[in-house]
Amino acid sequence: MKNVSNSTIAKLLHEIGEYLAMQDVPFKPRAYEKAADAIENVDDDLSEIYKTGGIKALENIPGVGASIGEKIEEFLKTGRIAYHEELKKKEPVDLSGLAKVEGLGPKSIKHLYEKLGVKNLADLESAARNGKIAKLAGFGEKSEEKILKGVSFAKSYRGRFVLGSVMPEIRLIEGRLQKLLGVSNIIVAGSVRRRKETVGDADILIVSKNASPIMDSFTAMPEVVAVIAHGKTKSSVKLASGINIDLRVVPEESYGAALNYFTGSKDHNVALRSLAVKNGWKLNEYGLFKKQRGSAQAWKMIAGRTEEELYKKFGMDYIEPELRENTGELEVALSHMLPKLIGYDDLQGDLQVQTDWTDGADSIETMAKTAIVHGLKYIAITDHTKRLAMTHGLDEKRILKQMAEIDRLNKKFAGKIKILKGSECDILKDGSLDLDDAVLSKLDVVGVAVHSLFNLSREDQTERIRRAITNRNADILFHPTGRIINRREAYDVDIDTIIGVAKKTGTIMEIDAFPDRLDLKDEYIRKCIDSGVKMSIDSDAHSSDHFSCLEYGIAQARRGWATKESIINARPLEKMMRCLK
DNA sequence: GCCGTTTTCGGCCCGACTGTTTTCAGTCG
Numbered sequence: 001m002k003n004v005s006n007s008t009i010a011k012l013l014h015e016i017g018e019y020l021a022m023q024d025v026p027f028k029p030r031a032y033e034k035a036a037d038a039i040e041n042v043d044d045d046l047s048e049i050y051k052t053g054g055i056k057a058l059e060n061i062p063g064v065g066a067s068i069g070e071k072i073e074e075f076l077k078t079g080r081i082a083y084h085e086e087l088k089k090k091e092p093v094d095l096s097g098l099a100k101v102e103g104l105g106p107k108s109i110k111h112l113y114e115k116l117g118v119k120n121l122a123d124l125e126s127a128a129r130n131g132k133i134a135k136l137a138g139f140g141e142k143s144e145e146k147i148l149k150g151v152s153f154a155k156s157y158r159g160r161f162v163l164g165s166v167m168p169e170i171r172l173i174e175g176r177l178q179k180l181l182g183v184s185n186i187i188v189a190g191s192v193r194r195r196k197e198t199v200g201d202a203d204i205l206i207v208s209k210n211a212s213p214i215m216d217s218f219t220a221m222p223e224v225v226a227v228i229a230h231g232k233t234k235s236s237v238k239l240a241s242g243i244n245i246d247l248r249v250v251p252e253e254s255y256g257a258a259l260n261y262f263t264g265s266k267d268h269n270v271a272l273r274s275l276a277v278k279n280g281w282k283l284n285e286y287g288l289f290k291k292q293r294g295s296a297q298a299w300k301m302i303a304g305r306t307e308e309e310l311y312k313k314f315g316m317d318y319i320e321p322e323l324r325e326n327t328g329e330l331e332v333a334l335s336h337m338l339p340k341l342i343g344y345d346d347l348q349g350d351l352q353v354q355t356d357w358t359d360g361a362d363s364i365e366t367m368a369k370t371a372i373v374h375g376l377k378y379i380a381i382t383d384h385t386k387r388l389a390m391t392h393g394l395d396e397k398r399i400l401k402q403m404a405e406i407d408r409l410n411k412k413f414a415g416k417i418k419i420l421k422g423s424e425c426d427i428l429k430d431g432s433l434d435l436d437d438a439v440l441s442k443l444d445v446v447g448v449a450v451h452s453l454f455n456l457s458r459e460d461q462t463e464r465i466r467r468a469i470t471n472r473n474a475d476i477l478f479h480p481t482g483r484i485i486n487r488r489e490a491y492d493v494d495i496d497t498i499i500g501v502a503k504k505t506g507t508i509m510e511i512d513a514f515p516d517r518l519d520l521k522d523e524y525i526r527k528c529i530d531s532g533v534k535m536s537i538d539s540d541a542h543s544s545d546h547f548s549c550l551e552y553g554i555a556q557a558r559r560g561w562a563t564k565e566s567i568i569n570a571r572p573l574e575k576m577m578r579c580l581k
Numbered sequence: 582g583c584c585g586t587t588t589t590c591g592g593c594c595c596g597a598c599t600g601t602t603t604t605c606a607g608t609c610g
Binding site for chain 2: 064068230233
C-alpha cells in the first residue's frame with residue numbers, strides 16, 4: 001500500500017517522456033506518460049509484482065511493454081535508470097518544477113535552457129525579470145509577463161485540491177453564471193462531476209446562443225486573478241484560491257456529446273471513441289457521427305443531444321459519471337449489468353459523530369438537532385476514548401455518564417431522531433481495545449480506529465487491526481487505512497487480509513466521508529463489495545456543519561460501485577442494527 | 582514505445598486558443 005517506489009518510478013518515466021518530447025521524438029513521449037500514469041494507479045508495490053511474477057508480470061500493466069518493463073526492472077535492482085540519467089545529462093533542468101509554470105511545455109523549456117541557460121524556477125524568474133525572455137525568438141512581451149505570473153503561482157501552490165474544499169466556490173460560480181442572460185443550461189463537468197477525491201480544475205459547460213457577453217462576465221469575476229484564455233467558445237481563468245476554471249459554450253444539439261467529452265475521464269473517452277471507430281462511427285465533442293452512404297466526406301450526426309441518447313446508441317446502459325474511469329464500466333454497461341448506485345438521498349443515519357464531550361465543537365443535543373435538519377433518522381455518538389488524551393478521550397466512567405445523557409435526550413427527541421450510544425474506541429498497539437469489554441458491550445455501535453503508531457510494519461499493523469476487529473464488540477472499522485489526502489499516506493496494512501477478516505467476523509468497513517479522508521478509497525470499496533463485506537458511510541462530524549460531508553462519502557461509495565444494499569446506514573434503524581454484531 | 586476482433590506492422594485524439602507570426606508552433610485538456 002505504501003508505493004514509495006511506484007511513485008518514484010512513475011516520476012522517472014514521466015520525466016523520460018518529457019525529455020523525449022523536448023527532442024521532438026514522435027509517439028514515445030505519450031508511451032512513457034501512459035505507462036507512468038498506469039503505474040501511479042497500480043495498487044500493489046511494483047517490487048512485489050516483480051518478485052512474484054518477474055518482468056512478465058510488469059508487462060501486464062497496461063502501457064508497459066518490453067522496453068519499459070526492463071527499465072522498471074533496472075530500477076528495482078539498482079535504484080536508477082541509466083536511460084533517464086543519460087537524457088538528464090543533455091538537459092540538466094528541473095523538469096517537474098519548470099513544467100508547473102502555466103504555458104511552459106517541453107519545447108519552451110528546452111529553448112529557454114539552450115538560449116538562456118534556464119535550469120530551474122529561480123533562473124526562469126531572473127531571466128524574465130531582466131527582460132531576456134521577451135527578446136528571444138518565438139517569445140515576446142506577453143510570454144514574459146505570463147511566465148512571471150506563472151512562476152509566482154508555481155511557487156505558491158502545488159498539486160490538486162481536495163474536492164470538498166473547492167466545491168463551495170465552484171457551486172457559487174455555477175450559480176452566478178446560471179443567472180446570466182442567455183444561459184439556457186449549465187453544468188459542471190470534468191473530474192468535479194465524476195466526484196474525484198481531488199481535482200485540478202473545474203470545467204463548466206454552458207448552452208447559449210450568445211456566448212461573448214457570458215465570456216466577458218466570466219473573465220471579469222472578482223475571484224479571477226489571471227485570464228489564461230478568452231475566446232468565443234472557450235475561456236479559462238485562475239482564481240485567487242489557486243484553482244483554474246474553464247468555461248465552454250456548446251450548441252444545444254451537441255450538449256450531450258460535449259458533456260460526455262468534457263466529463264471524461266480521458267481513459268473512458270478513449271475507450272468509447274475506439275468503440276465508435278469499430279462501429280464505423282466517429283465520436284467527438286460535437287456528436288456521434290455516421291458516414292453518409294455514397295459520400296466520401298459527409299458525416300451525419302446520429303446522437304449527441306443528450307448523454308442518455310449517446311450511450312443508448314452504443315447499445316449500453318447510461319453510465320453514471322462516478323463510474324467513468326474505464327475500469328470495466330463500458331463492458332458491464334454493454335451487458336446491461338451496471339449496479340444501481342446508492343443515491344445522494346439514500347442515507348438514513350450517520351454512525352460516526354463526535355461531540356464536545358471530546359474534540360467535537362457542539363453538544364450531543366445540537367448535533368441531533370442538526371442531523372434532523374439533514375433528514376437523518378438516527379446518529380451514533382462516537383467520541384474518542386481515553387488513550388487519545390489530547391482530545392480528553394472518554395474513560396469507562398465518563399462514557400457511562402454520556403450514555404445516561406443520551407437516554408435523557410432520546411426521550412426529548414422521541415419520534416424525531418434516535419441517538420445511538422457509541423464510541424470511536426482506540427485500537428492499542430497490540431490490537432486490544434481502549435475500553436473494557438464490559439462497557440463496550442453496553443453500547444449500540446462500537447467503532448474502532450487506529451490513531452497512533454502509523455509506522456508499524458505491514459505484518460504488525462495488519463495483525464493489530466485483525467485482532468481489534470475480531471473483538472466481538474467491534475462493529476465498525478473506522479477510517480480503515482488512516483490516510484489524509486495530500487498530507488499523510490495510508491499506514492502500511494494488508495487490506496485484502498483485513499477485508500477477509502471483516503467478512504469472517506461480520507465487521508463493517510467504514511467509508512469516512514470527511515473530505516480529506518474518504519477512507520476507504522474507491523478501489524477498496526469495490527473489493528469489499530466483491531467480498532460481500534458491508535460498509536457504512538459516516539460523516540466523522542466534529543461540528544454541526546459537518547453533516548454536509550456525507551455527500552462526499554456517498555460520492556466515494558458510488559465511485560466504488562456501491563449499491564444501497566452494501567451500505568448499512570441506508571437502511572432503517574432496526575434493519576441497520578441487525579447488521580451489527 | 583505500445584498495441585492488436587484492423588495482430589507482428591502501422592497507427593497513435595484532435596480542436597481551441599495564444600502569441601508571435603504573416604501561416605504556424607506550442608500548449609492544454
